[in-house]
Amino acid sequence: MQNILFILSILAVKTVAFFISFLKLGQASNLPGKIALKIKKDILKQLKFNEDLKIIVITGTNGKSTTSGMLTSIFRATGKTVITNSAGANLLTGIITTLCRNSSLLGKINADFLVLEVDEATLKYITEALKVDLILVTNLFRDQLDRFGELDTTAKLIEEGIKKSKNAQIVLNADDPRVAFLKTETTQKKIYYGLSSISNDENSLSLSEWMKDPEEEDYKCSHREIQKPELNFLISDIKTDHLSTYFNLIEVSNNLQKSNFFLPMVGIFNLYNAASAIAIAKTISSPTQMQIQKAFQAYSTLFGRGEKIAVKNKTAWIYLIKNPIGTTEVLKTLSKAPNARFLIAINDNFADGRDVSWLWDARFELLSNSKKEIFVSGKRAFDMALRLKYANVKQDLIKVNENIKTALYNALNTLEDGETLYVLPTYTVLLEMQRKKLCKSVK
């Protein structure tokens, strides 16, 4: 009977997912898993993986999708097979959907790697049910505070999850004190990546500044004089322009071997994502510098983090925004780009974070010298308009339209020759844009 329920639940996922895709009802990333969970509560524990499959779990507030995408791309460049929840479906139901869609009817899964991005609160359910080989914690920023209350709570949720994978290797961002000092088990090997402190690069100071809350007391104060941990993977010699990033990664355990990389992406956050993907790939497998480099070039950013899109016959760039630090970083980069125009779209659905207070912590003042219209949209468009007003953007330059389609077309219509539109949506606005087919990716 139990076996029948198990097979039935897998069948349900496959059937529901098929119909959702067939009828173009959406991405089919959560509902099938939800139904399967109803039929068979411990479905995850029942799945059977081939013995040499390695399970990698990626969690943290920012960069989960991007890092998973980069890592998957690296593994594939080395000719390995990877199963991953690339639709950004990182809750239990989404992960079940991913796994069942990739399993046989008897629940057998065959691949070299399973790369899962996992929501912080979901982590413990995954580490309990699956034999995880490696966990990465990217960072712990002020993101969706209204979901878990506060960052300390988020840290505790992650620690609970880590605890359940006694033999996993734990890869941690050494430049984020909240991550670097997460509690781990004595049986777990810790691997740290971060900026080289010996680097005399001009950029490096501002980079490590970025990893902290700008308003928070520094490393020493808030964590009482704890030393930054010793790094296993060091990022150094960073050079950036507004289109790409060049850096070196030094592998301490491998005779300080230094490899040079070129990342066709901007933003310090993407640099950290890339460094963590390399650290994992090198820890668990042995990709060459060439294969990694090829993977970065092949990788097109998941879910719009710095993605080029086509709308009608014009092109625009999308940068997902969701918390003050990430947003400030995007604004710092884009406000320097020549002939930039902006459309900022804010929703307050659960996945965006229902509290829009964070808008007031992001440095929209970087746009205060704008002489061109700034378009705002989304359910909380007027909150955004207000934020711009108090950032000293002239009121008559703020164009509000809550409907994203109208706002996007209005913005594109006013573009002059040589100008580029940058769209800064929160998560569910981006989903809406994809669902309404307002944009398609340009490679």
Place this chain on the structure above:
Amino acid sequence: MTGKVINLDLCYLYPKLLNIYGDRGNVLTLSYRCSQRNIGLNITTIGIGESVDYEKFDLYFIGGGQDEQQLLVANDLQEKKETLIKAIEKNAIFLAICGGYQLLGKYYKTPDGSELKGIDALDLYTVAGNKRMIGNVLCREIESEETLVGFENHSGKTFLGKSLKPLAKVIRGGGNNGEDGFEGVRYKNVFGTYLHGSLLPKNPFLTDKLIKLALERKGISAPFINIDSSIEDIAHKKAVNLSY
């Protein structure tokens, strides 16, 4: 206005430690709406170990933080206790949000039963609850009967002593404790509340009230200039209609 320069002094307490819910938006809003009226708002930030000159400041602002930061602040506030109570008793304007609001009271009782001392400037106390109140709040300020909108996110339940009046009556949301239907506190010129969002940008009448009170207290009787609040008013109206 006769070209005479008007200046107000604001003391921004612990901006580096208590900063998690867009609280700087409140200070930004006070500053903006002062400057629109040719009032200079001088902002002085005060952190751990720095002393407060209570005769200097017209307005005080304190925000909310996380447990660890709140603990550091609570300890340091004991050093500033006397001066802050003097300021409050001399009718200084005080806006305290969330954690800062709790610390103006007698104590905060944590889930393990230990007590975090407040400065006992106001007759109120807070106990940790087992359910977090999170959502869009709508309430009505008792003094003006104007609506107030904001977002609450707290598990502490605050109870006012008999001598104290709440700031507002809750229409939607948890408020002080999720039980008595009231939100915040109003004592002399102290406004304590759980609302952020940020609070002041979408409640321009409250911002203006704080500025007016500060001017009055200083004996400045220049006519109060109305400024364009069209975006503020729409954002307020939209927030009135949000769901919890």
